[in-house]
Amino acid sequence: MKTTSLGKAVRRSNDLSVAGSASVTLVAARPHLLRSKALIRILFVCLGNICRSPITEGVFNALVQEKGLKGQFHCDSAGTGAYHIGCLPDSRMRAVAKRHGLALIHRARQLQQSDFQDFDYILAMDEANYRHIARQCFQQTGSIISENKLFLYRQFDPQRGESQNVPDPYYEDDDAFEEVYQIAYRCAGGFMEFLKERHF
Numbered sequence: 001m002k003t004t005s006l007g008k009a010v011r012r013s014n015d016l017s018v019a020g021s022a023s024v025t026l027v028a029a030r031p032h033l034l035r036s037k038a039l040i041r042i043l044f045v046c047l048g049n050i051c052r053s054p055i056t057e058g059v060f061n062a063l064v065q066e067k068g069l070k071g072q073f074h075c076d077s078a079g080t081g082a083y084h085i086g087c088l089p090d091s092r093m094r095a096v097a098k099r100h101g102l103a104l105i106h107r108a109r110q111l112q113q114s115d116f117q118d119f120d121y122i123l124a125m126d127e128a129n130y131r132h133i134a135r136q137c138f139q140q141t142g143s144i145i146s147e148n149k150l151f152l153y154r155q156f157d158p159q160r161g162e163s164q165n166v167p168d169p170y171y172e173d174d175d176a177f178e179e180v181y182q183i184a185y186r187c188a189g190g191f192m193e194f195l196k197e198r199h200f
């Protein structure tokens, strides 16, 4: 079992025993099995699902389209919190997206139990969300989420420096929203490279 600063509820790819129970084989622990034409299902998760996760979803979808890979991906986003269920993305986030040629039409929803089965990759926008996702998975499914499924999205930012997090812009000024877009853009490229290695 892996013990990290993010808590204990994430299973290492080669750790097939869970708290003394019978061994479990993880498909995601064997990257060669991932090389198929199957749809790759990706969920972006932040707190409110109105700022960071909708823009990262939108930017990644645009990259998929640009690369002619549309049929190979299914992307969605969700929030760990319930505050904005049903809402469009924050108007400041939509304004930045529009300046960059993207229309954000996602309606906020909360992370739910079925997401842990329905998605191959869950990308957390920050460490608090990462811990929340891992804890929710364990509480709702009884399984420890694999570190081949749950990632901090910022790890794919080639310019991330010390930070592991996509900063929350909600209580910040307009510049913070542009900064989130720039991070989303860089992470999308890095994540696509990671997926190419694994799947194509």
Ligand code: 4NP
Residues within 6 Å of the ligand: 046, 047, 048, 049, 050, 051, 052, 053, 083, 168, 169, 170
């Ligand atoms: P997000 O930003 O997690 O990037 O969607 C936030 C949106 C709303 C709140 C906090 C962060 N809120 O406290 O309502």
